[in-house]
Amino acid sequence: MLEQLKQEVCKANQGLVDHDLVTFTWGNVSGFDPETELLAIKPSGVPYEELSPADIVLVDLKGNVVEGDLKPSSDTPTHIELYKAFPGVRGIVHTHSDWGTAWAQAGKSIPCSGTTQADYFYGDIPCTRQLTKEEVQNGYEKETGTVIIEAMQGKNPVEVPGIVVHGHAPFAWGGSPEDALHNAVVLEKVAKMTFLSYQLSGELPLDDYVLQKHYERKHGENAYYGQSK
Numbered sequence: 001m002l003e004q005l006k007q008e009v010c011k012a013n014q015g016l017v018d019h020d021l022v023t024f025t026w027g028n029v030s031g032f033d034p035e036t037e038l039l040a041i042k043p044s045g046v047p048y049e050e051l052s053p054a055d056i057v058l059v060d061l062k063g064n065v066v067e068g069d070l071k072p073s074s075d076t077p078t079h080i081e082l083y084k085a086f087p088g089v090r091g092i093v094h095t096h097s098d099w100g101t102a103w104a105q106a107g108k109s110i111p112c113s114g115t116t117q118a119d120y121f122y123g124d125i126p127c128t129r130q131l132t133k134e135e136v137q138n139g140y141e142k143e144t145g146t147v148i149i150e151a152m153q154g155k156n157p158v159e160v161p162g163i164v165v166h167g168h169a170p171f172a173w174g175g176s177p178e179d180a181l182h183n184a185v186v187l188e189k190v191a192k193m194t195f196l197s198y199q200l201s202g203e204l205p206l207d208d209y210v211l212q213k214h215y216e217r218k219h220g221e222n223a224y225y226g227q228s229k
């Protein structure tokens, strides 16, 4: 089970490059196994093209490395906090993708202005507050999880599978490393589309009813998109 998870995590990390979500090693993907309560995560600073499943590090929820010769991603504490807070999440992606990072640096949530976003996010993509100096001193990566969890209060991580961290960059998550990668690609795409549509005509939020109907195309018991029965 854990070997398969390491393979999935390795493939998803390499998918960051395939989808043009990273520069150098500016991103990481992890996966979580609820039975062992271990997460498999990219090793820190290792180029994606050199990555193999054997390099993927296994870490417990206290941050202890339980398997692997390499140091885990520097963002591991953030992934840990999110797995603890979002029980159904099995994959997490962090990138510094251009358009999502632009919204993060601007400190702006990405409003749901079209059906593309509505297909995956039931509404806006939130932006967190900035970390305080004390939080940075306490541990930047762990406290990044704190501000994400705070911003997600009252929101369902299934309906809102991603966020932008003010002053930092995006995080996305899902039911598997592959699903989290999919949501990270969608976040980056809609970040660009929304910015461009704002340039053309200003803020145009999508009608709530249209939003709901589009979200339900791919989610919930009445979903009908694709070949699902």
Ligand SMILES: O=C(CO)[C@@H](O)[C@H](O)COP(=O)(O)O
Residues within 6 Å of the ligand: 025, 026, 027, 028, 042, 043, 044, 045, 046, 072, 073, 074, 075, 094, 095, 096
């Ligand atoms: O803060 C950043 C980029 O500036 C991080 O996202 C790292 O670049 C990813 O680090 P590792 O996962 O390689 O430790």
